[in-house]
Every structure is written in structure tokens, then in C-alpha cells.
Amino acid sequence: MRIAFFGDVIGRSGRDGLAEHLPGLRRRLGLEFVIVNAENAAAGFGITESTARELFEAGADCLTLGNHSWDQKEALTYIVREPRLIRPLNYPILADAPGRGAQLFETEAGKRILVVNLLGRVHMDSLDDPFAAVDRELEACPLGAAADAVVVDMHAEATSEKMAMGHFCDGRASLVVGTHTHVPTADAQILSGGTAYQTDAGGCCDYDSVIGNDKEEPLRRFTTRISGGRYRPASGPATVCGVFVETHPGTGLARRIEPIRLGGRLSQHVPQVDAVAAE
Known part of the structure; x- marks a missing residue:
């Protein structure tokens, strides 16, 4: 499969950027499934039904969230009606959080892809153990058997926690990718067990900023x-900003990962592939 994952979409600028570039990327890369982290899509704080609709219309197949999942209160009810919107899996059982933390999707070609959203615990909201939560999900829906591909969005502050999650899922997921810090890291790789990994996909935002925000207020607070x-x-x-992953047929493990950086201020990079998907 050919899969793309895009990091935190921040406000109007991020939504417009995705709407401008994603349709062409889907055609050029032969993308079969697109995942977008959208927890900052509504003016930088949470998501609404209308902002989610913009991202789906741009070409997203699934939206993941994070620590800003419920900043917009309408998300608490919208997520119940929208199976393509996924919140962190590791909410405490007693929280009875609405929606789903993982979902198995089927592409138009009949391929099955499991998407899991996790929230880290280092310098973040204190939720249940994300490692135990993802372990249960991967055991219940194994790669290569119940799913043709598995993507894990690790929404976390600490790079060490994200890297630990990559190694924990190695050999059991097609891609483990970090979100939340809004800056793309330069460590796209395939781990020893065959799982593609990048510590942070980066943000879809204006990079003449402080992690996607107007510079004045962060500078005022720091100084x-x-x-x-x-x-x-x-x-x-x-x-x-995001990552492109191509998986092996049969195993679902990664055979290629490359960053995507298109438009705006950063150096532009789009993977070079044939227009038609390999599998």
C-alpha cells in the first residue's frame, strides 16, 4: 500500500495548505490512504465538524487527535457520529471517552488498514499506559492477518517516548509516527523489524511562526x-509536512519511507514515484 500521514494541521493556514496540495499529492504518489492529525485544525485548538469536513474534502481518509481533542465541545458529539475521526486510545476506562481510539478501515481496493491514536504521558495529560493500550490493539488486529497495514500516531512531547513506542511496535506496525511538536524531524527510517518510523511528522502550518503560532505572544511569554x-x-x-510510506504486499511492513515537505518556507521535498500504486 501507499500511505501518507500528515502532521498537526494548525488553523486556517494549515487547512488551506492541505486543500491546495493534497489532491495533487494523492494523484502523483498514487496514495491509497491518507491520515491527518487534526487536533489543532480549529483556530489552533481542537476540531469542529466544519473544519473536519474541509480536511475530508481535501482528501483525508482519517483524522487523528491528541491533547486538544475536546477543546471544541462539539467534538464530544461529532466524534460519535463520525467513524473517520479518532481520539487517543489510552483514555482511562472510567473516563468513558466518546468515540474510538483505533479503527479498521477498508480502502476502495478492499485493503484493510488499522489506524491507532495514542497520547504520551511525559509532560502531557496523565492518561493510561499507551504501551499497554497499543499492545492490546495490535494483538487483536495483527498486521498481515487482520490488517494489510497498521499506522500508529504517537502524539507525545518527549522524543524518547516516541522512539520507545516505535521500537515497541517494530515488526507489528507499518508506520509509527510522532505528532504534537509541530516540527519535522530528520530521522525517517525503517527499524530493524520492518516498521517505518519518524519522531515527528511536523506541522501543516505557516513556519514563519513559533510552532505554527503568531510569534508575538510566545516571544512575550518567553521574555x-x-x-x-x-x-x-x-x-x-x-x-x-508529513511522511510517505510504501508497504510490502503480504507482510504489511515498510519497504520505503520518505518525508513530504511542500509549499511555504521549508525546503520542498516530494517523493518521486510512479503515478500508479505498486500493489
Whole structure:
């Protein structure tokens, strides 16, 4: 399968950037499934039905969330009605969080892809153990048997926790990719067991910013320790950041991973592939 994953979409700029570039990327790369982290899609805080609809119309097949899942209260009811929207799997059982933390999708060609969303615990909200949660999910839906591909979105602050999750899932997932820090890392690789990995996919946002936000308020807080108001998404042209993964037929493990960086201020990189998917 040919799969693309895009990091945190931040505000209007990120949504517009994805709408501009994703349809062409789907055709050029022969993408069979597209996953987008959308927890900052609504003015930088959470997601709404209308912002989710924009991303689906742009070409996303599935949206994942993170620590801002419920910033927009309508998300609590929208996620119940929308199976393509996934929140972190490792909410405590007693929380009775709405929606799903993992979902098995079927592509138009009949291929099955499991998408799992996790929230880290280092310098983040204290949820249940993400390692135990993903272990149960991967045991219940094994790669190469119940699923043709498995993608894990590890929404976490600490690079060490993300890397540990990559190795924990190695050989059992097609891709483990980090989100949340909004800056693409330079470590795209295939781990020893065959799982593609990148510590952070980066943000889909204006990079003339502080992690996607207008510079003034973060700078004020860092230099004076006094808040002057809410963070606001930067509004310049977005760079669309993500990863492209191609899997082996049969095993579902990765045979290729490359970063995607298109538009805006960052150096542009789009994988070079034939227009028609290999499998």
C-alpha cells in the first residue's frame, strides 16, 4: 500500500495548505490512504465538524487527535457520529471517552488498514499506559492477518517516548509516527523489524511562526513571563509536512519511507514515484 500521514494541521493556514496540495499529492504518489492529525485544525485548538469536513474534502481518509481533542465541545458529539475521526486510545476506562481510539478501515481496493491514536504521558495529560493500550490493539488486529497495514500516531512531547513506542511496535506496525511538536524531524527510517518510523511528522502550518503560532505572544511569554492573550495560528502560506510510506504486499511492513515537505518556507521535498500504486 501507499500511505501518507500528515502532521498537526494548525488553523486556517494549515487547512488551506492541505486543500491546495493534497489532491495533487494523492494523484502523483498514487496514495491509497491518507491520515491527518487534526487536533489543532480549529483556530489552533481542537476540531469542529466544519473544519473536519474541509480536511475530508481535501482528501483525508482519517483524522487523528491528541491533547486538544475536546477543546471544541462539539467534538464530544461529532466524534460519535463520525467513524473517520479518532481520539487517543489510552483514555482511562472510567473516563468513558466518546468515540474510538483505533479503527479498521477498508480502502476502495478492499485493503484493510488499522489506524491507532495514542497520547504520551511525559509532560502531557496523565492518561493510561499507551504501551499497554497499543499492545492490546495490535494483538487483536495483527498486521498481515487482520490488517494489510497498521499506522500508529504517537502524539507525545518527549522524543524518547516516541522512539520507545516505535521500537515497541517494530515488526507489528507499518508506520509509527510522532505528532504534537509541530516540527519535522530528520530521522525517517525503517527499524530493524520492518516498521517505518519518524519522531515527528511536523506541522501543516505557516513556519514563519513559533510552532505554527503568531510569534508575538510566545516571544512575550518567553521574555517577560507575562501572558498578553491567547495563542493565535500564524496566517502566512503553510508548509504541508508529513511522511510517505510504501508497504510490502503480504507482510504489511515498510519497504520505503520518505518525508513530504511542500509549499511555504521549508525546503520542498516530494517523493518521486510512479503515478500508479505498486500493489
